[in-house]
Amino acid sequence: MxxxxxxxxxxxxxxxxxxxxxxxxxxxxxxxxxxxxxxxxxxxxxxxxxxxxxxxxxxxxxxxxxxxxxxxxxxxxxxxxxxxxxxxxxxxxxxxxxxxxxxxxxxxxxxxxxxxxxxxxxxxxxxxxxxxxxxxxxxxxxxxxxxxxxxxxxxxxxxxxxxxxxxxxxxxxxxxxxxxxxxxxxxxxxxxxxxxxxxxxxxxxxxxxxxxxxxxxxxxxxxxxxxxxxxxxxxxxxxxxxxxxxxxxxxxxxxxxxxxxxxxxxxxxxxxxxxxxxxxxxxxxxxxxxxxxETLSLRVARQSATALELARWLQARPEVASVDHAGLASHASHDVAARLLPRGSGAVFSFTLEGGRPAAQRFVDAVRLFTRMTHVGDVRSLVIHPASTTHAHRSEGERLAAGIWPGLVRLSIGLEEPEDLLADLLPALAAAVPAPTPAGV
Ligand SMILES: Cc1ncc(COP(=O)(O)O)c(C=O)c1O
CATH class of the missing domain: 3.40.640.10 (Type I PLP-dependent aspartate aminotransferase-like (Major domain))
Known part of the structure; x- marks a missing residue:
């Protein structure tokens, strides 16, 4: 029809x-x-x-x-x-x-x-x-x-x-x-x-x-x-x-x-x-x-806005090596996103922790509000470590060629208050990448 x-x-x-x-x-x-x-x-x-x-x-x-x-x-x-x-x-x-x-x-x-x-x-x-x-x-x-x-x-x-x-x-x-x-x-x-x-x-x-x-x-x-x-x-x-x-x-x-x-x-x-x-x-x-x-536009607008806010915040953190979010000027797709996605560039993105896989494991285990799940687009915020789950069956060489670094973590941002999500991320980052102890202390 x-x-x-x-x-x-x-x-x-x-x-x-x-x-x-x-x-x-x-x-x-x-x-x-x-x-x-x-x-x-x-x-x-x-x-x-x-x-x-x-x-x-x-x-x-x-x-x-x-x-x-x-x-x-x-x-x-x-x-x-x-x-x-x-x-x-x-x-x-x-x-x-x-x-x-x-x-x-x-x-x-x-x-x-x-x-x-x-x-x-x-x-x-x-x-x-x-x-x-x-x-x-x-x-x-x-x-x-x-x-x-x-x-x-x-x-x-x-x-x-x-x-x-x-x-x-x-x-x-x-x-x-x-x-x-x-x-x-x-x-x-x-x-x-x-x-x-x-x-x-x-x-x-x-x-x-x-x-x-x-x-x-x-x-x-x-x-x-x-x-x-x-x-x-x-x-x-x-x-x-x-x-x-x-x-x-x-x-x-x-x-x-x-x-x-x-x-x-x-x-x-x-x-x-x-x-x-x-x-x-x-x-x-x-x-x-x-x-x-029936609520798609409201959810996606809000989830995209929160995701960009969190991506910007993560990019400025010392525990974070890089953030893959097309709304950031550093992303290879930034110009395409600016042209094709004027309402926002989505609510799923990844970031890479300093400290590789052990840091990613500590981070994933430390979050309390984010749900550990293989799913995206949910009203709840979700987290997963691709290299040990969705991409685990690939060889390490293939993962690295695709940019799936050992410290890469994927987030799908939900509808929670942004400040509650930040309050969950902050201690999880600290647990993942402990600050170096000053020499002699
Ligand atoms: C981009 C994309 N396409 C397709 C699928 C498959 O969808 P479903 O799990 O509904 O079979 C997924 C699932 O994660 C996905 O992320």
Whole structure:
């Protein structure tokens, strides 16, 4: 279903788009439709629904009204025409990329990806015959161009990359992709549509872990694929053989013939990839994500502002060797962030302690208010030591090449009072890097 643009500001969209009062009961909040299937009135209605001649629901794996309300809202917030909500962020990335790639295809991906995405590309997609090259310097469009091959079918990157807060120059990388007829897929989990709408800057497909900032409460997992920019012409998918070949489910015509070159991808991805692989979100979790989404702008604005305040404070501390936050002039992405992220450069960043891994261990063990957890975008502030957890399976050489130093600590800033967070960080820094004792004392 194509969503009709909802011409209001972001804060209005996040509480209204996609959900009016329930026509059956008058309930103001979208009901949680916990049902496997939907009743057909008669033989003819069942036939028409299977034939796609009737928009009604059939079975929750292929569509559910609670999930559909969230899809409309997310499409609106991202400035897209269509959204597809699935069970997790990993499922969203899998579905989005398998809607494009098949055996023998090649993908060029950012070197600084979430480790789960990197493993998905290397291990899972590798076994399916899809190869990947990683771009070490994502900020250099020439480095993307240099990796394009005749069989390259997708570019994949994060808008703000995990964990060093590298900001993708979306227009520059999209321009390279489009010169070669390749779509750019952007994981917008860390930025959220409040800080950046990649579709408006040239991306063709946006994916999310909705488990993070979109939900915010940390009570449910979810994922989303959003496509179809509303501000420019959508990507032309007619160069993709699986979308131009006759399709059995369409009675022998192709996806491009049936839906046109701009919509072929999303229709195929929904009907053939997502509903066949089956990573369906529970309507209950879709409901929970929707509740979180209603306060997205307020949370992300505040979390980003607090994160920048803490990053500046940490940068001035003697215990800290460096801070990776794109809002700081010292960060390599500072100029890109200033251009693309005027509302703030996110609430997840890293810093490196003097004293290496032992100092990081003391710091992580000393915090009281920060929660030790592998998660980001929560209303609570979180801390993790990447080298011993998320990046532990990489060789030390790989970690160092990626800037995952032994003393690097990642923070995800929540909604607590900034002064309470500072009051937690100060003694933890002192515990991590004890002040040198003056000689002779
Ligand atoms: C940037 C990014 N993308 C995708 C994912 C995967 O999301 P999920 O945990 O919802 O599967 C994560 C999870 O941490 C992430 O940080």
């Amino acid at each position: 194509t969503h009709v643009p909802f011409p209001h500001g972001f804060a209005t969209q996040q509480v209204h788009a996609g959900s009016g009062p329930d026509p059956a009961t008058g309930a103001r909040i979208t009901p949680v439709h916990l049902t496997a299937g939907f009743v057909f009135d008669d033989f003819e209605q069942a036939r028409a629904r299977f034939a796609g001649e009737d928009d009604g629901y059939v079975y929750t794996r292929t569509g559910n009204p609670t999930t559909a309300a969230l899809e409309t809202r997310l499409a609106t917030l991202e400035g897209g025409t269509d959204a597809l909500v699935v069970g997790t962020g990993q499922a969203a990335i899998t579905v989005a990329l398998l809607g494009i790639l098949g055996a023998g295809d090649h993908v060029v991906a950012a070197g600084d990806l979430y480790e789960g995405s990197r493993g998905l590309l290397l291990d899972n997609f590798g076994r399916l015959g899809i190869s990947v090259d990683f771009v070490p310097d994502t900020g250099d469009p020439a480095a993307w161009e240099a990796r394009v091959r005749p069989d390259t079918r997708a570019f994949f990157a994060e808008s703000i990359a995990n964990p060093k807060a590298v900001v993708l120059d979306v227009p520059a990388v999209a321009a390279v992709a489009h010169r070669h007829g390749i779509p750019l897929v952007v994981d917008n989990t860390f930025a959220t549509p409040y800080l950046l709408r990649p579709l408006e800057h040239g991306a063709d497909v946006v994916v999310h872990s909705a488990s993070k900032f979109l939900a915010g409460h940390g009570a449910a997992l979810g994922g989303a694929v959003v496509t179809g920019p509303t501000t420019r012409e959508a990507f032309d998918w007619s160069g993709f053989g699986h979308l131009t070949a006759p399709a059995g489910v369409l009675g022998g015509i192709s996806w491009v013939e049936r839906f046109g070159p701009r919509r072929a991808y999303v229709e195929h991805t929904r009907a053939v990839v997502a509903s066949r692989l089956g990573p369906t979100i529970s309507p209950f979790n879709a409901f929970l994500v929707q509740q979180g989404l």
